[in-house]
Amino acid sequence: MADAGMLRFHVPEPEVRPGGTPDFSNVPIPKAGSAPRPEIDVDPRTVRDMAFSIIRVLNRDGEAVGPWAGLLSDEELLEGLRHMMTLRSFDARMQMAQRQGKTSFYMQHLGEEAVSCAFRKALADGDMNFPTYRQAGLLIADGYPMVTMMNQIYSNEADPLKGRQLPIMYSSKEHGFFSISGNLATQYIQAVGWAMASAISNDSKIAAAWIGDGSTAESDFHSALVFASTYKAPVILNVVNNQWAISTFQGIARGGSGTFAARGLGFGIPALRVDGNDYLAVHAVAKWAAERARKNLGPTLIEYVTYRAGAHSSSDDPSAYRPKTESDAWPLGDPVVRLKNHLIQRGVWSDERHAQAEAEILETVIAAQKEAESHGTLHAGGKPSTRDMFEGLYAEMPPHLRRQRQQAGV
Amino acid sequence: MPRRTMIEAIRDAMDVSMARDERVIVFGEDVGFFGGVFRCTQGLQAKYGKSRCFDAPINESGIVGSAIGMAAYGLKPCVEIQFADYMYPAYDQLTQEAARLRYRSNGDFTCPIVVRMPTGGGIFGGQTHSQSPEALFTHVSGLKTVVPSNPHDAKGLLIAAIEDPDPVIFLEPKRLYNGPFDGHHDRPVTPWSKHELGEVADGHYTVPLGKAVIRRPGSAVTVLAYGTMVYVAQAAAEETGIDAEIIDLRTLLPLDLDTIVASVKKTGRCVVVHEATLTSGFGAELSALVQENCFYHLEAPVARVAGWDTPYPHAQEWDYFPGPARVGRALRETLEA
Numbered sequence: 001m002a003d004a005g006m007l008r009f010h011v012p013e014p015e016v017r018p019g020g021t022p023d024f025s026n027v028p029i030p031k032a033g034s035a036p037r038p039e040i041d042v043d044p045r046t047v048r049d050m051a052f053s054i055i056r057v058l059n060r061d062g063e064a065v066g067p068w069a070g071l072l073s074d075e076e077l078l079e080g081l082r083h084m085m086t087l088r089s090f091d092a093r094m095q096m097a098q099r100q101g102k103t104s105f106y107m108q109h110l111g112e113e114a115v116s117c118a119f120r121k122a123l124a125d126g127d128m129n130f131p132t133y134r135q136a137g138l139l140i141a142d143g144y145p146m147v148t149m150m151n152q153i154y155s156n157e158a159d160p161l162k163g164r165q166l167p168i169m170y171s172s173k174e175h176g177f178f179s180i181s182g183n184l185a186t187q188y189i190q191a192v193g194w195a196m197a198s199a200i201s202n203d204s205k206i207a208a209a210w211i212g213d214g215s216t217a218e219s220d221f222h223s224a225l226v227f228a229s230t231y232k233a234p235v236i237l238n239v240v241n242n243q244w245a246i247s248t249f250q251g252i253a254r255g256g257s258g259t260f261a262a263r264g265l266g267f268g269i270p271a272l273r274v275d276g277n278d279y280l281a282v283h284a285v286a287k288w289a290a291e292r293a294r295k296n297l298g299p300t301l302i303e304y305v306t307y308r309a310g311a312h313s314s315s316d317d318p319s320a321y322r323p324k325t326e327s328d329a330w331p332l333g334d335p336v337v338r339l340k341n342h343l344i345q346r347g348v349w350s351d352e353r354h355a356q357a358e359a360e361i362l363e364t365v366i367a368a369q370k371e372a373e374s375h376g377t378l379h380a381g382g383k384p385s386t387r388d389m390f391e392g393l394y395a396e397m398p399p400h401l402r403r404q405r406q407q408a409g410v
Numbered sequence: 411m412p413r414r415t416m417i418e419a420i421r422d423a424m425d426v427s428m429a430r431d432e433r434v435i436v437f438g439e440d441v442g443f444f445g446g447v448f449r450c451t452q453g454l455q456a457k458y459g460k461s462r463c464f465d466a467p468i469n470e471s472g473i474v475g476s477a478i479g480m481a482a483y484g485l486k487p488c489v490e491i492q493f494a495d496y497m498y499p500a501y502d503q504l505t506q507e508a509a510r511l512r513y514r515s516n517g518d519f520t521c522p523i524v525v526r527m528p529t530g531g532g533i534f535g536g537q538t539h540s541q542s543p544e545a546l547f548t549h550v551s552g553l554k555t556v557v558p559s560n561p562h563d564a565k566g567l568l569i570a571a572i573e574d575p576d577p578v579i580f581l582e583p584k585r586l587y588n589g590p591f592d593g594h595h596d597r598p599v600t601p602w603s604k605h606e607l608g609e610v611a612d613g614h615y616t617v618p619l620g621k622a623v624i625r626r627p628g629s630a631v632t633v634l635a636y637g638t639m640v641y642v643a644q645a646a647a648e649e650t651g652i653d654a655e656i657i658d659l660r661t662l663l664p665l666d667l668d669t670i671v672a673s674v675k676k677t678g679r680c681v682v683v684h685e686a687t688l689t690s691g692f693g694a695e696l697s698a699l700v701q702e703n704c705f706y707h708l709e710a711p712v713a714r715v716a717g718w719d720t721p722y723p724h725a726q727e728w729d730y731f732p733g734p735a736r737v738g739r740a741l742r743e744t745l746e747a
Contacts, residue, residue: 128482128483130479160516160518161514161515161516162516164513164514164516165514169514171514171515171516171518171519172518173515173518173519178482178519179511179514179515179518179519181506181507181510181514182506183502183506183507186475186502186503186506186507188475189471189472189475189476189479189503190475190476190478190479190482190507191479192475192476192479193475193476193477193478193479193480193482193483193487194479194480194482194483195479196476196479196480197435197479197480197483197484197485198483199461200435200461200462200480200485201483201484201485207479219471219499220471220472220475220502220503222469223469223471223472223475223476224472224475226467226469226472227466227467227469227472227476230467392512392513392516392517393512393513393551393552394512394552394554394575394576395512395520395574395575395576398620398663398664399620399664399665399667400663400664400665400667
């Protein structure tokens with residue numbers, strides 16, 4: 001064998017860094033409507049190609065085309081638009097509140113609103129999401145009160161989590177929203193367990209697992225896929241590929257080739273890739289996967305191709321690692337604008353009504369904010385009691401904690 | 411009353427719990443059809459079906475993580491990690507998720523799971539079949555940690571753990587599975603059928619979590635022990651002729667401080683014994699608590715006899731394991747101090 005020379009270490013790099021011109025020309029974007037819609041009992045081996053393509057419904061002209069179109073009424077789409085606009089407005093106000101020192105931390109959804117808002121409408125009451133910190137659209141789209149979300153963000157006296165959790169780590173069993181943990185990927189396998197429990201109990205409820213592109217590198221992603229595949233758990237395994245994990249581009253989690261959806265194939269799990277900025281496509285694919293799960297056909301893996309348009313969090317400055325204008329160059333556009341254009345194209349919406357709705361939503365968000373702030377913000381006004389710090393760790397407080405609570409003088 | 415080994419008692423606890431509550435689910439590696447590498451789940455799958463007792467992929471984080479999801483749904487999973495030495499991949503799920511779920515969601519979600527794991531050495535298990543990681547659990551707010559030392563307690567504590575609304579780490583000293591062991595590895599082992607604590611009642615009963623028991627009343631020195639070391643301490647007391655009061659803690663957290671303090675105030679001396687490594691081991695917590703609560707009653711420094719601060723060796727098993735000779739020496743030194 002010929003001398004192969006010295007080995008060279010490979011570290012993937014994004015195409016462009018700050019100062020460069022954003023370039024997504026290497027991201028193949030299939031035409032809207034071109035992806036087939038398989039039967040829900042499809043043999044995963046026959047739809048392998050779908051893990052490498054992108055299911056899209058809305059075309060450039062804002063028309064809904066292809067076999068995944070036609071599932072939603074005008075009213076449902078208008079509601080979906082309102083949810084996305086509400087989440088965006090909520091995000092902007094809370095981001096500002098963080099800058100004003102009313103809370104310590106915030107994380108926006110900018111550009112990813114369609115994913116969680118459209119997905120929620122494909123689930124039924126009683127189904128359970130195991131979200132990450134970037135799926136608050138699940139709550140907004142389910143009518144969870146914004147005031148309660150803000151109370152949590154402010155850690156005020158009305159915070160349902162008693163000030164114990166970092167802002168945005170919501171929890172609502174009633175709204176099918178599992179308690180958020182700071183530890184990445186842990187909830188992915190928990191979702192599978194919840195789904196297994198539903199099957200063990202001969203229930204009809206399904207679970208939805210959520211993870212970002214970066215966190216797929218965590219071992220619990222693998223755990224979840226193994227368990228979901230082994231037990232054919234009624235779970236939807238969602239991967240939100242927003243291209244970025246804080247400062248690391250998705251190639252650090254994935255390597256130079258393949259897709260996140262393709263990870264499902266090795267486990268015999270049907271894997272679909274969908275345009276994450278296309279409300280109709282997200283909803284249609286989620287519905288397909290939910291039906292599969294409900295009919296006991298097992299798990300589905302869905303990769304949502306989207307772009308994290310905002311900073312990772314209120315503690316992050318993306319201009320240090322990616323071009324400032326990169327989100328403008330993102331070929332799948334803005335989910336709000338695209339659904340807006342579609343509704344205009346359908347003749348049920350207009351620029352005027354959109355601007356009016358925007359103003360109304362802002363007013364609603366501001367009113368909620370005022371109400372929340374009447375209960376206090378992180379450093380001002382009402383806050384949870386020190387006593388709350390000791391409560392609720394165990395069902396019954398053990399003696400050592402009682403002693404410590406006494407020492408704390410509460 | 412029927413006599414059972416610790417293995418049979420543990421199996422019986424799961425059997426009784428599964429019969430009483432259909433939410434109780436048992437799974438882990440080799441736990442289903444085969445009945446477990448230590449036979450602790452033998453017959454459960456045949457009796458309750460594959461939905462209630464099943465084999466899991468070799469993935470500890472997956473086993474505990476899925477159990478947490480099941481608990482959030484409303485089931486009561488009792489899962490097995492084949493050896494405590496292999497719990498580390500699940501440590502994230504145990505400490506960051508199971509332990510905190512109730513607290514961080516303010517009771518919106520709870521985590522009534524039991525994680526059983528064979529623990530301890532004295533079986534030539536080498537580095538990864540002998541560890542005693544209890545201090546890694548007692549340091550975690552939100553977990554309860556239990557270590558039984560005999561069949562009667564094992565059954566009662568396990569049923570109590572399964573019925574407990576909070577996550578419980580249930581460490582089973584595998585050296586005690588078939589009979590008590592006092593560290594005299596050169597003598598034949600007595601089976602549980604010849605020991606009074608091998609008497610295990612049929613049906614449902616519990617041994618409450620958080621309650622210690624005095625195994626040997628005494629007046630000269632208090633010995634705090636759990637698991638295998640209870641028998642080692644008993645042997646050391648007999649062989650030295652020292653009138654030691656031996657307390658079997660049974661539950662490490664929540665800890666029965668009242669029983670400990672009452673005993674040390676009576677004896678004025680305390681020796682803490684465990685198999686786990688010394689530095690930052692659970693003995694350090696026990697020693698500190700005794701010092702804080704019994705300072706004016708202490709007539710000697712609190713002594714600790716523990717595994718050396720090394721990985722658990724293979725060939726040097728009996729140089730490592732804190733046997734009756736080492737415990738006896740500590741008892742004498744504490745009395746002479």
